[in-house]
Amino acid sequence: MTKKIAICNLKGGTGKTTTSILLATALADKGHSVVVYDADPQGSASAWAECAEETQPLPFTVAAANMRTMKGAAREDYVLIDCPPGYPQIIDAAIDAADFVLVPTGHSSLDADRVWSILETLRDMQAGQDHSLGGAVLMTAANPRTVSYREMDTAMREEGFTVAPVVIPQREAIKHMVGTRPEGDLHGYRELADYITAALS
Template identity: 40%
Template sequence: MIIGIVNGKGGVGKTTTAIYLAKSFTDKGHKVAVIDLDLQGSASDWADRAEAAGTPLPFPVEVSNLKRLPRTISAVGQDAIVILDTPPGDARSIDAAIEASDFIIVPTQASSIEVARVWETLPSLNGLPFGVLITSARLGTRNLEAVAEVLKGQEVPVFDARIPLRETIRDTFGTVPTKSEGYEKVAQEILEAFQ
C-alpha cells in the first residue's frame, strides 16, 4: 500500500504525519518505509538526527525525486506500507505522489486559510480514496467541529481521529515518537478502509 501525504500549503503537519503514521504502522507489525520527496528534506533530517542521537527510527526514510520515485518504491518492496512525504507548493511532486499512491491523506489545520488549500488539492486526487486529517487541533472547540462539519457537509471524507495541538508532538522532531498522539487511530482507519 502506498500512502501519499499531500497539501499545497506548508506547515500543516505533512512530515509529522509521515513519521508518526510510519511509527504507528510499525507498532502494528507492518513493514514500513517513508520516502522523502521534499527538497527541504525534513523527514530525512528527522531520521538523521534520530540516528545521530543513538535511537534510529524503526523504519527507513529514503530520499527520492520525481525521476527515481518508481524505482525507490520498487526497492522498498511489495509487502511494505510506503508513505510519501511531499513538499508544499511543488505541483509536480504532489502530482507524482498522487499518481503513485493507493490512498491520500490531506492534512489540514482547522482554520479558513488551511481548509481553502484543501479545496484546491481535492480536484487533483483523480478519484483516489482519501481522507482529510485535521492536525494541530484544539480539541473541544467550536471551530474544530465547524470545520469538520463543513467538510462532511460537502461529502469530503474526514478522519474520525483528530491530531491534537501539543508541544510534545513538536518536541519529537529528531527522535522516535513514544506516544502515538492519535496516529494509531489514523492507521487503523486506513487499514479498515482497505479491508
C-alpha cells in the same frame, strides 16, 4: 502487496512530515515493514531520521524520492510519501502512485482557504484512476471544541470529502518528538494507522 500512502497539502505547516514519521512509526510498531519516501526538496523527513540516528534510529527507512521512484516497486508493506508544499507536479505524481491519500490540515480560515485546491485535485484524480484510490482529510493541531473546527468539518463533509475519524490534537509533546524515535503515546497516530490499514485491506 505494497500499499502507498501519499501525505500531501499545498500549504506548508500542516503536519505532513510529522504525520509521515509518526504514522510510519505506528505501522512499524504493529509489525509492518515501512519506508518513508522523502519527496520534499527541503528534506525534513531525512533530517528527522538523521537526528534520530544519534540516539535511537527510527524503526523504518527514510529515502529521498522523486517523481520516478515514487511510482516504482517496493518490497515494504507500506510506502509513505512525504510531499512538499507548493510543488503541484510532485503532489500529482504522488497521488497518481498512491493507493490512499492523506491530507493533513489545520482548521483556521487560512487552512480552509488553502485546502480546497488539493481536495479538488484529489477528487479529479480519484475520478480518473483505474484502481480504487482512497483518501481522507486529517485534522491536525486540532481543537474539536472550537467553532472553526466544527465549521471546517461540516464544510468538508457537505462537499463529500471523507474526514478521518481520528483527530490529532495540538500537543507540545508532538513537537518534542521531532528528531527522535517516537515512543509511547503517539496522540492519535496509532488509531490512524488502524483506520488506514482497515481502509486498505
